[in-house]
Amino acid sequence: MTISYNWLCDYLPVKPAPEELSTILTRIGLEVESLEKFEAIKGSLAGLVIGEVLTAEKHPNADKLKLTTVNTGNGEPLHIVCGAPNVAVGQKVVVAPIGTTIYPAGGEPLTMKKAKIRGEESQGMICAEDEIGLGSSHDGILVLDPSLQPGTPASEIFQPAQDWIYEIGLTPNRMDAMSHIGVARDVCAFLNNLENTHQYQIQLPEIKVLPEAATKLPVSITIENTDACPRYSGISITGIQVAPSPAWLQNKLTAIGVRPINNIVDITNFVLHETGQPLHAFDTAAIKGNAVVVKNLPQNTPFITLDGKERKLDATDLMICNGASEGMCIAGVFGGLHSGVSDSTQNIFLESAFFHAGTIRTTSFRHGLRTDAATRFEKGVDISNVVIALQRAATLICELAGGKAASDITDIYPAVKTKTQVEVTYAYIHKLSGSPYPADKIKNILRHLGFDLLSENETGFRVAVPFSKPDISLPADIVEEIMRIDGLDNIAIPAKVMISPAISAQPDAERVKEKVADYLAANGFHEIFTNSITNSRYFTPEVLEYTVKMMNSLTVELDVMRPSMLETGLESIAHNLNRKNEDLLFFEFGKTYQVQEQRYIENNHLVLYLTGNKTATTWMHPDSVVDFYFLKGFVINILRQLGYSQLQWIEGTDPNLQPAWEIKVKNQVVVTLGGVVPQKLKQFDIKQPVWYATFNWDKILGLLQKSDNFYKEIPRFPAVRRDLALVLDKQVKFAAVETAARSVKSALLQHINLFDIFESEKLGANKKSYAVSFTFLDSQKTLTDKEIDSVMEKLVKTFETQLQAEIRK
Incomplete structure (x- = not known):
């Protein structure tokens, strides 16, 4: 909200200094964010004076210049070289003496200095109207009323408007302060409260009787x-x-x-x-x-x-x-x-x-x-x-x-509106404000703000709220008005603050979020924040059936709450690609929204977006584009950081991803990842592959341990590795091998790793070979061959039974 100092003072019975008024406004809750001087004419003609041309002779070294002497009412006349064709003896003109700064219309400021023009000394300048910001004419110097006295400041003659402008950070509920009279009413109430008086009354403009037209024109x-x-x-x-x-x-x-x-x-x-x-x-x-x-x-x-x-x-x-x-x-x-x-x-x-x-x-x-x-x-x-x-x-x-x-x-005015009534007790005012305001002070503040006192007793009172304050309907609103006008800086700050120690829930959601964000940022990711409101045209009718629609959309393009994080992230990727930022690693914490059985549901997510090269191209590192396995590595590392190691991989069904995979922890899907399908990329005019992973953050936190400290002692006993080569049908994924191995449920089996894939006609039609390593460890003792062989036999039998695998010898 912009307020003019001069304009505001038209309604005030007193005229505080601009800085003092700024302090008052801030004290009563109308925070002044800036106070700037306004000048209708830049510089307000400071330093310019009225002069009288005493002589005007031809310049000896220039045809279009004249040598003049000008009386400025201050001792010796000034010698000024002037190029205006209309300069003449006896004229009253505007003079800019040495040291004066002028502000030409549309030009840069110019400070007068003693100068020599074609060999003749010039001690200032006789001004045209455009040279001092009074107008746009440059036909000649400005010739003034002959009755003016030399030496008179030009600012006294032209009286350029000056003002101080307040920029107030108005809160949305303060419509009563969206006018000069509204602000003036608050200032008068503050001054009356400050001096415990009733003398400061707002000076309202006069409403005059209107002259009547001879012919009526009723509407x-x-x-x-x-x-x-x-x-x-x-x-x-x-x-x-x-x-x-x-x-x-x-x-x-x-x-x-x-x-x-x-x-x-x-x-x-x-x-x-x-x-x-x-x-x-x-x-x-x-x-x-x-x-x-x-x-x-x-x-x-x-x-x-x-x-x-x-x-x-x-x-x-x-x-x-x-x-x-x-x-x-x-x-x-x-x-x-x-x-x-x-x-x-x-x-x-x-x-x-x-x-x-x-x-x-x-x-x-x-x-x-x-x-x-x-x-x-x-x-x-x-x-x-x-x-x-x-x-x-x-x-x-x-x-x-x-x-x-x-x-x-x-x-x-068919249904005359009645004023809102609010009842409040002195005890409530004291409790909420922390200040023991006297009853008389409270009532005087409210009267000066336009409240009508309807009834009162020893414990409290009832007031009618003025129509200028439609936001006030509760006792707490009345307390706010009292605290404002008494001065928000008068609220006492206690020497001691009594609090109860807080016990944070485990896991600490913010610490977990910060831990993951630090990991991603340290690995070259940039965090993005995208709009929760997005465009319905991104989604199919099936998705929109469960999407939250905006009842009062800001624009046609922003009409639904996002049911998925993918689309808003692709908008950000497209924005960067259009500006030649082609190697992108983004992450975002955000929410998705949906309607289920007439209930609105919010879900928290962590999302990764990858596209372009893994690192900047150099002579040592040629182009290496991001791929599914690059994404997979970050996903697994995040889950490991959170203490999840027993992961179950299954093929996903997300139509926007190909390939699409889901990761389960304790039979709950916590991550969906894959490559964004070309049809979806085409919606955003993206012409390079994008890899995407979304973590169901609510489930992640729900499954998390009570402590997010996952440190443990380094094992004292050695681990043992055994390898197997499994011949399988080509359609069998490694995830199936890992699932089968975990089904053996051996406490000794610590890690499973695929280290080679071999395909050859010698293996048979539609066959391939997985070389898999198994790591065993007992934290209490050194393992024996017999113990390891027993587990390996179970693994082989499981692979043969569940996957119809053959063991290569």
Whole structure:
């Protein structure tokens, strides 16, 4: 929220220094993020003075230059070389003496120095208007009123606007502070509380009686959707002249970053930032039937907005229509192209209304129209301020645009809203704030904020909340208001803090996550964070059936919560590939979402994405692209780091992966991995292989030991290795061999490793040979050949029975 110091002071009974006011705002919860000086003219003409040209003679060494002497009211006249064709004796001009810095329009600052121009000394500069930022003309020097006195500072003559601009970090609930009057109300309440007085009252602008037009031009108002529009008011004004706004109005808007357009539009913007109430002006010529109807139009009705774009309306979009049911404005969001004020407009209908916050927010996001008006309405404006703001704007239009009221104010308010009531006890205020506020202080703070005290007793009180604070509905909200206005920095910090020691659950989820992240980062992976909201077009109808849809999507491309981590990761890979970052190792911790039996379910995941080369190509290391086994190595190492060694591999069924594998621990699938299929890569225009692994992080943590410390003593006794060569059918995977070996359930068998694969016609049709090593170990004693042979016999028998294997001799 941007606030102007000068503008704010218009409503304050006192004028604190800018820095002091900045401190006050921060103390009352309106944190000032920046305080910057605003200058309508860069440099504010500092150092420039009015001078009188005493002499003007031709330069001896240049045809187009003149030697002048100029009286600047400060001792000896200045000798200045001037190239302007219109310089003449007796003129009053703007002079930049030596040491003065000027700021040309569209140019770099220039500091005056003593100089010699074609052999003649020059002690400054006689200025044109573009050379000092007063305008764009460079036809000649600026010639001023002859009555001006030499030596007068130019800033006193032109009085360039200066201001201080506060950028306030406004929290979403503080719509009451989204206006200068709203902020001024808080400041007055703070000053009254600080000095224990009632003298600081906000200085509200005067609402004058409007001049009446000889010919009336009434416009009827009908509200068909009173839920979306509980209150609507308007007035007709005729005889206006659309023209640029006066300088004071343009300066106020420019200071807060609003571009002046014309007097009518500028007045509506001014009142918006003054009161917080959005307004809209219609050209009466566009109001067919002299009637305004607030209603909804049919689905996909076309409507051309002020920016010239045609938009298809949703049936829930609230519209301001004319008597012919033609849309003139998207209510509270954006005006129409054919009903707005133009240079030829003479009669207007001025609107001020209250619209339902949820309706405006939905429409605003649906059409991507994030306007100042929509921002106010979606947070909830002051319904009691609708007519007051309308009167204020009408007064200014009559004053600045020559208009006259052609109708009375029409105010349609079918169901008058009642104020929210909140009951709170002094004990609760003390408990929540930690401060023993006196009862009188509490009541005075609330009165100065606009609360009505309805009843009170020794233990507490009941108040009615002003309509300007729609966020307040609970006793805790009242405590917040008291603490704010008393000064958040007045909250005492206790010397001792009493806490109970916390016992962290095992396993510590954050420590486990950090451990895995450190491992991956140390091995060249980069962590990414992708959006949980993604595009439904990435998924098949079968997947979308269980996908969480967004009721109020930000854009057409972001309309579902992701059911899978793969697609958002591929977006990030495509983004990098398009920028020639082709060797990528990514990991991400994130969530997926789905609907099952009308229940929303979140699942946590760790995901790996690999593509490109394993390492950068050098003269010692040629290209070596990532593959399934490279991915598999990282997956196994992560599981080992977490203490999982007994892994069961089975072929997966994920349609997006080929090959697809699943890893089970204790009969639960904890990892799915494989290569992303070409059809999926094509969706993201990725032309190189991508390998993918997703860990079901919830199951990983659920199966984890109570301690994540997996250290153990180095065995004192030697391990023994035995090898077997197994002749198998070609379709038998090594995972089947490993599963069969584990089914023997020998405590001595520590490790199984495939160290060679041999294929030859000599083995037989569709046969292959696996060379497998088996490592045995007993931590209590040295193994004997008899013990090892016994286990090997069981293994051989299992392979022959389960896999129809032949043992090569």
